[in-house]
Amino acid sequence: MLDLSSSRPRPGVAPRARIAPAQVVVLGFLAAMIAATGLLSLPIAHAPGERVDVLEAAFTAVSAVSVTGHVVVDTATAWSPFGLVVIVLFIQLGGLGIMLVASLIGLALVRRFTLRNRITTGTENRAVDFGDAGRLARGILATSLIIEGAVALLLAARFALEYDYPLGEALWRGGFLAISSFNNAGFAPWSDNMIGFATDPFVVLPMSIATILGGLGFPVLRQLRKEFGRPLHWTMNTNIVLVMTAALLVLGTAYIAVLEWGNRATIGAYDAADRILVAFFHSVQTRTAGFNSVDIGQLNPETLLGMDVLMFIGGGPAGTAGGIKVTTFAVLLFILLTELRGEGAVNIFGKRLSRAVHREAITIALLSLAAVMAATTALMMISHLDLDVLLFEAVSAFGTVGLSTGITADLPPAGQVILMVLMLLGRLGPLTLGTALVLRQRRTLYELPKERPVIG
Amino acid sequence: MLDLSSSRPRPGVAPRARIAPAQVVVLGFLAAMIAATGLLSLPIAHAPGERVDVLEAAFTAVSAVSVTGHVVVDTATAWSPFGLVVIVLFIQLGGLGIMLVASLIGLALVRRFTLRNRITTGTENRAVDFGDAGRLARGILATSLIIEGAVALLLAARFALEYDYPLGEALWRGGFLAISSFNNAGFAPWSDNMIGFATDPFVVLPMSIATILGGLGFPVLRQLRKEFGRPLHWTMNTNIVLVMTAALLVLGTAYIAVLEWGNRATIGAYDAADRILVAFFHSVQTRTAGFNSVDIGQLNPETLLGMDVLMFIGGGPAGTAGGIKVTTFAVLLFILLTELRGEGAVNIFGKRLSRAVHREAITIALLSLAAVMAATTALMMISHLDLDVLLFEAVSAFGTVGLSTGITADLPPAGQVILMVLMLLGRLGPLTLGTALVLRQRRTLYELPKERPVIG
Ligand SMILES: [K+]
Numbered sequence: 042m043l044d045l046s047s048s049r050p051r052p053g054v055a056p057r058a059r060i061a062p063a064q065v066v067v068l069g070f071l072a073a074m075i076a077a078t079g080l081l082s083l084p085i086a087h088a089p090g091e092r093v094d095v096l097e098a099a100f101t102a103v104s105a106v107s108v109t110g111h112v113v114v115d116t117a118t119a120w121s122p123f124g125l126v127v128i129v130l131f132i133q134l135g136g137l138g139i140m141l142v143a144s145l146i147g148l149a150l151v152r153r154f155t156l157r158n159r160i161t162t163g164t165e166n167r168a169v170d171f172g173d174a175g176r177l178a179r180g181i182l183a184t185s186l187i188i189e190g191a192v193a194l195l196l197a198a199r200f201a202l203e204y205d206y207p208l209g210e211a212l213w214r215g216g217f218l219a220i221s222s223f224n225n226a227g228f229a230p231w232s233d234n235m236i237g238f239a240t241d242p243f244v245v246l247p248m249s250i251a252t253i254l255g256g257l258g259f260p261v262l263r264q265l266r267k268e269f270g271r272p273l274h275w276t277m278n279t280n281i282v283l284v285m286t287a288a289l290l291v292l293g294t295a296y297i298a299v300l301e302w303g304n305r306a307t308i309g310a311y312d313a314a315d316r317i318l319v320a321f322f323h324s325v326q327t328r329t330a331g332f333n334s335v336d337i338g339q340l341n342p343e344t345l346l347g348m349d350v351l352m353f354i355g356g357g358p359a360g361t362a363g364g365i366k367v368t369t370f371a372v373l374l375f376i377l378l379t380e381l382r383g384e385g386a387v388n389i390f391g392k393r394l395s396r397a398v399h400r401e402a403i404t405i406a407l408l409s410l411a412a413v414m415a416a417t418t419a420l421m422m423i424s425h426l427d428l429d430v431l432l433f434e435a436v437s438a439f440g441t442v443g444l445s446t447g448i449t450a451d452l453p454p455a456g457q458v459i460l461m462v463l464m465l466l467g468r469l470g471p472l473t474l475g476t477a478l479v480l481r482q483r484r485t486l487y488e489l490p491k492e493r494p495v496i497g
Numbered sequence: 498m499l500d501l502s503s504s505r506p507r508p509g510v511a512p513r514a515r516i517a518p519a520q521v522v523v524l525g526f527l528a529a530m531i532a533a534t535g536l537l538s539l540p541i542a543h544a545p546g547e548r549v550d551v552l553e554a555a556f557t558a559v560s561a562v563s564v565t566g567h568v569v570v571d572t573a574t575a576w577s578p579f580g581l582v583v584i585v586l587f588i589q590l591g592g593l594g595i596m597l598v599a600s601l602i603g604l605a606l607v608r609r610f611t612l613r614n615r616i617t618t619g620t621e622n623r624a625v626d627f628g629d630a631g632r633l634a635r636g637i638l639a640t641s642l643i644i645e646g647a648v649a650l651l652l653a654a655r656f657a658l659e660y661d662y663p664l665g666e667a668l669w670r671g672g673f674l675a676i677s678s679f680n681n682a683g684f685a686p687w688s689d690n691m692i693g694f695a696t697d698p699f700v701v702l703p704m705s706i707a708t709i710l711g712g713l714g715f716p717v718l719r720q721l722r723k724e725f726g727r728p729l730h731w732t733m734n735t736n737i738v739l740v741m742t743a744a745l746l747v748l749g750t751a752y753i754a755v756l757e758w759g760n761r762a763t764i765g766a767y768d769a770a771d772r773i774l775v776a777f778f779h780s781v782q783t784r785t786a787g788f789n790s791v792d793i794g795q796l797n798p799e800t801l802l803g804m805d806v807l808m809f810i811g812g813g814p815a816g817t818a819g820g821i822k823v824t825t826f827a828v829l830l831f832i833l834l835t836e837l838r839g840e841g842a843v844n845i846f847g848k849r850l851s852r853a854v855h856r857e858a859i860t861i862a863l864l865s866l867a868a869v870m871a872a873t874t875a876l877m878m879i880s881h882l883d884l885d886v887l888l889f890e891a892v893s894a895f896g897t898v899g900l901s902t903g904i905t906a907d908l909p910p911a912g913q914v915i916l917m918v919l920m921l922l923g924r925l926g927p928l929t930l931g932t933a934l935v936l937r938q939r940r941t942l943y944e945l946p947k948e949r950p951v952i953g
């Protein structure tokens with residue numbers, strides 16, 4: 042397991058972190074992606090008569106392990122049942138892996154943070170021990186399986202009763218969708234993704250709930266389970282994630298519904314309630330599952346731009362969602378509000394925000410923005426498609442969302458490689474960067490004289 | 498004049514700022530824009546046979562006073578000599594005004610900052626007195642007139658000798674261009690802006706130098722004049738502005754030259770040296786004068802996107818350039834580098850950056866980004882043009898650049914009003930926001946317990 046503790050724990054000394062954890066995580070994900078590529082390249086993984094080349098297999102593998110959902114071949118027709126099982130297992134592995142790693146880091150972080158604020162004792166000196174990791178892993182696995190199981194049964198019942206699928210088929214599709222939803226993966230076993238179920242609340246609402254729960258992140262799920270009735274005990278992390286998730290879901294639904302209201306190629310042909318249902322479903326998808334129940338390529342460009350912002354923000358930390366995380370965004374937002382109010386300290390829901398977080402949040406947001414801008418520019422150079430669809434594709438890949446206007450399969454191989462790099466960066470970048478920033482020792486040998494430039 | 502001092506100066510107490518200065522500045526600029534609109538609406542301001550309506554006059558007035566250079570009527574043909582004189586005088590007024598106000602604030606800021614760091618005495622308690630303001634105003638006026646005069650003479654000589662303009666005409670056009678260049682306004686008295694002189698270094702280089710000098714800002718110009726040979730005495734502000742300006746000019750030139758090298762509609766038809774000259778000229782224009790010597794509408798979309806970034810950053814503070822300012826960008830960049838290096842304090846060129854600046858820089862960058870995104874979305878809703886040209890138009894207006902792919906005049910009136918608001922916001926927003934953030938008293942009555950969320 043991960044050893045985040047000091048190599049030589051000494052009483053009264055804050056633990057030292059190695060850089061190793063970040064490297065272990067990156068290597069683990071790369072290994073899973075390579076294994077998945079190998080399995081998906083086997084002829085047994087392909088549907089009869091279908092040919093999937095190595096780039097397509099690798100793209101699908103990276104997309105599955107990073108729980109993105111971008112596809113270059115039709116999920117419903119290209120793969121054999123074996124191929125689909127490989128995809129769904131690697132989705133589960135990717136989702137569990139990221140939750141476990143991020144939760145371990147979060148735990149280590151909170152402990153170190155607590156340690157710094159009180160007198161340290163010898164026994165509390167190890168950041169995370171093996172018992173912790175085991176308990177966390179069991180908790181995450183149990184949480185995932187319970188939610189996925191419940192949603193799978195709901196979906197299977199609906200498929201069997203309303204759509205006359207045979208029971209085995211209904212269970213398989215329900216299970217696939219439940220895993221894909223809770224892990225925010227966005228793979229669906231239909232060629233048109235979820236368009237065929239756009240207005241069926243008994244399909245899209247269970248999926249939405251699984252997506253939202255996965256996107257809250259394990260620390261929030263654990264606290265809700267243990268202290269649901271005691272909101273005053275909730276951490277700053279839980280408060281931020283819940284409030285921001287609710288706010289973004291409502292704002293996203295309103296934005297999409299208003300802008301697409303009269304667009305008959307998307308929601309305009311439905312009645313009012315269904316328009317709002319479909320708008321809500323897509324607002325959920327930007328946090329960051331990436332299923333679609335309308336043709337994304339038919340959305341207005343200004344709708345795409347708004348969804349770019351939502352996808353860039355993403356979901357909660359230590360969950361299955363991507364993006365810079367609602368907490369990173371909230372930190373920046375509260376810094377802004379504090380400045381506009383003229384207050385001295387950044388206070389969030391009755392707690393003072395640790396000052397070290399300010400610079401970490403800026404760093405993650407800026408590097409993420411730079412990655413998306415650089416990738417978009419590169420995609421423009423090699424594809425000659427319009428800025429709006431390429432920006433959407435890049436943000437969607439970096440945010441591990443997987444929504445697409447339909448251009449993914451038509452991009453040249455270099456463009457698909459850029460998307461693969463973005464998915465990997467988007468999945469591991471903020472996490473490992475956050476880890477490296479947070480767990481290291483700061484070198485402050487001497488202080489220079491202070492000065493300030495004129496800004497604005 | 499501006500009274501930035503305390504209403505009741507008491508020995509040993511840091512001065513209190515009123516919010517008033519920001520209001521005075523906004524009202525002053527609005528008054529200038531209204532006066533210019535009135536003058537440009539007079540029939541005497543229009544060329545014979547030309548009709549300019551009130552919206553066009555107002556747009557031109559806002560564009561001139563904010564030194565942006567966006568136009569909805571052809572500067573060369575729509576206006577009478579009287580109209581052109583009005584335009585150039587209001588450019589000069591806008592440029593002088595912003596330099597004076599920003600320099601006064603900068604001075605007050607530096608004094609307060611210095612006061613905080615040493616024992617205060619009664620006599621130093623007033624942040625800015627009337628003598629200071631007068632000296633600053635004279636210094637700014639003299640600096641402007643000397644640089645503009647020199648560049649005007651160089652350009653006039655070239656126009657008279659090489660292009661056979663009559664002497665009076667050569668002087669008028671040279672003077673107009675010199676004022677428009679130093680004030681980063683981008684208005685030119687030719688219908689095709691500077692395309693006719695694209696490869697004449699004796700025209701574009703003097704203009705570039707005037708633009709760069711204006712964009713450095715008065716505090717840097719003053720320090721260079723007084724302490725040119727003593728770089729160790731330079732302030733953090735001077736160091737940042739010089740290094741960032743040089744870096745952005747070189748990077749911008751390289752970016753534009755490489756991406757447009759083979760584009761025969763822009764620079765591809767010229768020889769290598771001229772291609773680099775034209776690329777350099779446009780790199781200069783993003784800092785933020787906004788002249789053009791190629792058809793901006795023919796640039797590759799990825800070139801436009803890179804220029805968006807450059808225009809958003811803009812030039813130096815307390816000068817005639819717009820954007821969020823190179824200092825704001827540098828603060829964010831150095832915070833990022835500090836985090837990646839794992840250092841405790843943000844050090845820039847051997848000085849430690851005041852921590853209060855971190856949050857101010859985030860605030861200005863985020864609000865500016867929000868303004869540009871909101872305006873772009875609104876422009877998409879009302880115009881149905883592509884994201885790349887609308888984003889370029891919005892960033893160009895907010896950065897008071899004035900470069901355009903040629904869509905400005907074709908936007909519906911609501912779109913032109915959005916651009917006018919962006920020019921005003923871009924000119925006054927960062928300045929007055931910076932002032933308000935920096936000069937106020939912080940309320941810190943009590944401290945809450947500290948906590949942090951998981952980010953990334
Ligand atoms: K996804």
Ligand SMILES: [K+]
Pocket residue numbers: 564565566681682683785786787897898899
């Ligand atoms: K300009």
